[in-house]
Amino acid sequence: xxxxxxxxxxxxxxxxxxxxxxxxxxxxxxxxxxxxxxxxxxxxxxxxxxxxxxxxxxxxxxxxxxxxxxxxxxxxxxxxxxxxxxxxxxxxxxxxxxxxxxxxxxxxxxxxxxxxxxxxxxxxxxxxxxxxxxxxxxxxxxxxxxxxxxxxxxxxxxxxxxxxxxxxxxxxxxxxxxxxxxxxxxxxx
Numbered sequence: 001x002x003x004x005x006x007x008x009x010x011x012x013x014x015x016x017x018x019x020x021x022x023x024x025x026x027x028x029x030x031x032x033x034x035x036x037x038x039x040x041x042x043x044x045x046x047x048x049x050x051x052x053x054x055x056x057x058x059x060x061x062x063x064x065x066x067x068x069x070x071x072x073x074x075x076x077x078x079x080x081x082x083x084x085x086x087x088x089x090x091x092x093x094x095x096x097x098x099x100x101x102x103x104x105x106x107x108x109x110x111x112x113x114x115x116x117x118x119x120x121x122x123x124x125x126x127x128x129x130x131x132x133x134x135x136x137x138x139x140x141x142x143x144x145x146x147x148x149x150x151x152x153x154x155x156x157x158x159x160x161x162x163x164x165x166x167x168x169x170x171x172x173x174x175x176x177x178x179x180x181x182x183x184x185x186x187x188x189x
Contacts, residue, residue: 016080017088026148031082033141034162038075040137041068044130048176051127057179064172067105071165074098081158082145094157102164109175116186120174124182131173138166 007013012020013028021028045068053061074094081091122132142162148154177184 015085015088016083016091017085019085019087021085026144026150027082027085027152027154030141030144030148030154031079033137033144034075034079034082037134037137037141038072038079040130040134041072041075044127044134045069045072047127047130051180053179060179064175067101070101071168074161078158078161081155082148084154091155093155094161096157099157099160099164102161102168106164106168106171109171113171113174113178116184118186118188120170121185121187122173124177124185125180127176127180128173128182131169131176135166135169135173138162138169142166 008023011023013023013025014020015025015027045065048061048068049065051061077092077094081093084091120132122129142159145154145159145162149159174184176182
């Protein structure tokens with residue numbers, strides 16, 4: 001099977017179910033942004049796997065890598081839910097268990113972080129910066145999904161998952177700042 005079909009040469013693409021829409025359709029924008037997020041999460045996962053941590057943190061890092069791999073897979077489901085067109089069979093929504101797993105991970109990370117009262121300024125280490133890149137792309141994906149949901153039926157768990165994922169990525173950035181012994185920079189107006 002060839003990778004190119006030429007069916008999109010005139011600016012249209014197919015949604016799940018066969019409906020053809022312009023490539024600028026709100027659903028295409030939303031699932032395309034989720035696809036971009038997935039690529040950045042993969043980069044974050046790879047960089048996290050490659051980084052040398054002190055032995056005390058290796059088990060925690062392995063858990064984080066495992067979580068990120070699961071998130072990559074779940075993002076494929078999110079993209080598919082956003083790509084459902086007319087005539088498609090209904091798809092399984094993102095499970096409440098998946099959303100609760102993010103919440104559990106966030107809570108677990110937050111237990112080990114000192115509270116802050118100012119916004120975090122991204123940076124200090126490539127991994128921390130990548131967390132913030134993922135977070136901001138996730139927020140953009142969420143906004144795109146919300147715009148699409150104004151015009152098309154989109155499963156609500158999709159937005160809840162993206163919202164919680166951006167919180168997870170923010171907390172992961174703070175966690176990695178601590179594990180890497182990087183100074184956390186806070187914005188103080």
